Amino acid sequence: MSKSGKIFVISCSGIGKALGTVGRTAMYEVVEKLRPNEATTVCLPLITIGDETVLKLVRTNSCISVDGCPFQCARKNIEASKGKLVASFMVTDVLRENRGLKPEGVIELNPKGLKLASRLAEKIVRQIDETNKNR
Amino acid sequence: MAIAKDKVGIVSCSGEDLPEGTISRIATRMVLEKLRPDDTVTICLPLFLAGSEDERAFAKVFPTIAVDGCDKRCAEVGTKKYSGKPVATIVVSEIIKKYPRLKAKSRDKLSAEEKELALKVAKEIAAKVDEVLGRKKLRGVTG
Incomplete structure (x- = not known):
């Protein structure tokens, strides 16, 4: 199925921290379950290496970055590639609003981490709906 | 810049769009957490572009194994x-071909089957880590 026309939700690779897994899990919750017809994803490393096909997609479709930590790799890679960034989310911000949901585990998230991912997914969905309303 | 003598860097593609990317990420974590925790370090690949010169020095400091999900x-x-030439590359989609019973x-x-596949990839990464460290040790002996 063509990805063009959808909103790209792009999460960081976050291999070093549970926060990265939260962002990645939230992204999948959005693109596979909550808004599969409106949103899709792409490999962030393809943006990092400058893959022409992917660069064209992120430059011509709205993108939402989802980052685990303040390094904000997803946001910065999209910006550096001149992607059409409409919103950015950071797991640390959502954690600040949900202090009881401390995520643990990179290979497998603990239940609190999964709940935190769902809270983040809800925020991303609201942004997708808002973006589509304003199109 | 000093080269680390006893650690191997592992950089995983983590490819969010493909099951093989998730296998590469989980297999890398299995090596870091369980199989070779004292011998390995990692960095997020997109940080090479988003980070500073410190992050980009990674492959100059650590002999680095790239773990890729697909042939890109x-x-x-x-x-x-961004950093330096990896000493080896492991491609998940190629390893998967050896195990037609296991699907990503x-x-x-990950399902139990996919976790089994990730462990097989992890063991190949760990073997490569040993090879890299062994080669370095040999160099140390022979000068």
Whole structure:
């Protein structure tokens, strides 16, 4: 199925921290379950290496970055590639609003981490709906 | 710049769009957490572009193994472009061909079958880590 026309939700690779897994899990919750017809994803490393096909997609479709930590790799890679960034989310911000949901585990998230991912997914969905309303 | 003598860097593609990318990420974590925790370090691949010169020094400091999900080889290409040439590359989609019984289907939570596949990839990464460290030790002996 063509990805063009959808909103790209792009999460960081976050291999070093549970926060990265939260962002990645939230992204999948959005693109596979909550808004599969409106949103899709792409490999962030393809943006990092400058893959022409992917660069064209992120430059011509709205993108939402989802980052685990303040390094904000997803946001910065999209910006550096001149992607059409409409919103950015950071797991640390959502954690600040949900202090009881401390995520643990990179290979497998603990239940609190999964709940935190769902809270983040809800925020991303609201942004997708808002973006589509304003199109 | 000093080269680390006893650690191997592992850079995984983590490819969010493909099940093989998730396998590469989980297999890398298995090596870091369980199989070779004292011998390995990692860095997020997109941090090469988003970070500073400190992050980009990674492959100059650590002999680095790239772990890629598919034949686009983003980890290998990205590491070479921003940091330094990896000493080896492991491509998940090639390893999968050796185990036709095991399929990678999920990008999110891995099934038992996918975890088994990730462990097989992890063991290949660990063997490569040993090879890299062994080669370095041999160099130390022979000067």
